[in-house]
Amino acid sequence: MPIMTSLSPRSLSAPESGIVEVVNYARGREGVIPLWVGEGDLATPDFISRAAAAALVAGETFYTWQRGIPPLREALVRYYQRRFQKTLSPENFYVTGSGMQAIKLAIEAVTSPGDEVVLLTPAWPNFAAAAEISGARPVSVPLRFEHGKWQLDLDRLEATIGEKTRALFINTPSNPTGWTATRDDLKAILALARKYGLWIIADEIYALYHYAGGRAPSFLDIMDDDDRILFVNSFSKNWSMTGWRVGWIVAPPAMGQVLENLIQYSTSGVAQFMQRGAVVALDEGDTFVDENIAKAELSRDLLCDALIATNRVETLKPDGALYAFLKIDGVTDSRQAAIDIVDKTGVGLAPGTAFGEGGSLFMRACFLRDPAQVAEAAARLSRYILSR
Numbered sequence: 001m002p003i004m005t006s007l008s009p010r011s012l013s014a015p016e017s018g019i020v021e022v023v024n025y026a027r028g029r030e031g032v033i034p035l036w037v038g039e040g041d042l043a044t045p046d047f048i049s050r051a052a053a054a055a056l057v058a059g060e061t062f063y064t065w066q067r068g069i070p071p072l073r074e075a076l077v078r079y080y081q082r083r084f085q086k087t088l089s090p091e092n093f094y095v096t097g098s099g100m101q102a103i104k105l106a107i108e109a110v111t112s113p114g115d116e117v118v119l120l121t122p123a124w125p126n127f128a129a130a131a132e133i134s135g136a137r138p139v140s141v142p143l144r145f146e147h148g149k150w151q152l153d154l155d156r157l158e159a160t161i162g163e164k165t166r167a168l169f170i171n172t173p174s175n176p177t178g179w180t181a182t183r184d185d186l187k188a189i190l191a192l193a194r195k196y197g198l199w200i201i202a203d204e205i206y207a208l209y210h211y212a213g214g215r216a217p218s219f220l221d222i223m224d225d226d227d228r229i230l231f232v233n234s235f236s237k238n239w240s241m242t243g244w245r246v247g248w249i250v251a252p253p254a255m256g257q258v259l260e261n262l263i264q265y266s267t268s269g270v271a272q273f274m275q276r277g278a279v280v281a282l283d284e285g286d287t288f289v290d291e292n293i294a295k296a297e298l299s300r301d302l303l304c305d306a307l308i309a310t311n312r313v314e315t316l317k318p319d320g321a322l323y324a325f326l327k328i329d330g331v332t333d334s335r336q337a338a339i340d341i342v343d344k345t346g347v348g349l350a351p352g353t354a355f356g357e358g359g360s361l362f363m364r365a366c367f368l369r370d371p372a373q374v375a376e377a378a379a380r381l382s383r384y385i386l387s388r
Contacts, residue, residue: 178318
């Protein structure tokens with residue numbers, strides 16, 4: 001039997017990332033400004049790396065707590081008190097090997113094969129793929145795009161809920177659109193979850209990147225203790241730790257053993273020396289995070305102002321997250337356009353085809369970079385757009 005035909009249908013159906021496809025196409029080229037993936041241009045700050053290095057040298061290289069080392073779970077308690085004005089217990093926190101693993105484990109915890117998970121699109125593609133690999137079926141509910149702005153269609157969301165629906169995946173502020181749920185939006189979504197007995201998987205990784213001031217509204221602001229909500233998050237964006245692959249889940253303490261078991265049988269826990277760096281990130285990293293947010297806002301304005309000024313791009317400055325999601329006049333195949341743009345301008349964008357229903361005519365640009373570099377990317381893109 002040929003090797004490929006003997007593999008499981010789930011593994012064979014796992015899609016190639018449309019983002020990574022473009023990255024691989026141009027990886028290593030001189031002069032490319034990489035706005036294609038969701039990370040900034042700064043390495044992890046020294047105060048975090050030094051803490052991890054010291055723990056590594058000290059021999060913290062043994063098996064450790066599957067749920068996360070106690071000092072990290074306690075640091076997460078302090079972080080949520082400070083940033084979310086929410087008092088939680090260490091028993092609410094479970095450290096994972098990345099935000100991606102947090103999402104995968106959350107799906108596995110609340111769905112069975114054949115169940116459906118409803119998500120708002122355009123959306124980061126990894127969630128839908130993770131659901132499919134886990135045996136669940138992702139069901140898309142497109143956000144409305146009107147006059148450059150994305151909006152939730154609550155009636156359409158409710159109409160999509162069926163007998164097999166088990167969870168709603170809500171990412172706000174959103175990757176890639178920047179849509180940011182209002183407090184009223186969250187109340188309405190939570191009311192639907194309560195009405196139909198659904199779980200909410202809340203991806204609030206960009207909660208601090210909220211350009212109206214302060215953090216974005218959170219389900220933590222409105223939920224009751226018995227609401228069925230799992231929060232998935234990551235150290236990647238706030239503290240420039242994308243390569244570390246450390247994340248966390250906020251969950252009801254009653255789920256503790258279930259989540260510990262899922263971690264045990266996937267990674268058996270995150271390296272202890274890496275968790276030491278994460279503790280320092282939480283406790284000492286507020287200034288760094290605030291500087292990252294200020295840089296993102298400045299670069300957002302530079303990029304969006306320049307592209308909107310061409311009168312050939314339909315978008316508004318996003319309310320949150322790290323991305324401009326751009327509809328360029330005349331682009332009907334964003335995958336091919338991403339290839340063409342990197343060839344002709346040296347600017348790497350992610351094609352909207354990677355982000356599911358409603359995204360195919362758009363391009364995504366991550367603006368968490370040096371404002372001077374973003375301004376150069378905007379100039380190159382503007383020339384390209386005006387020459388079409």
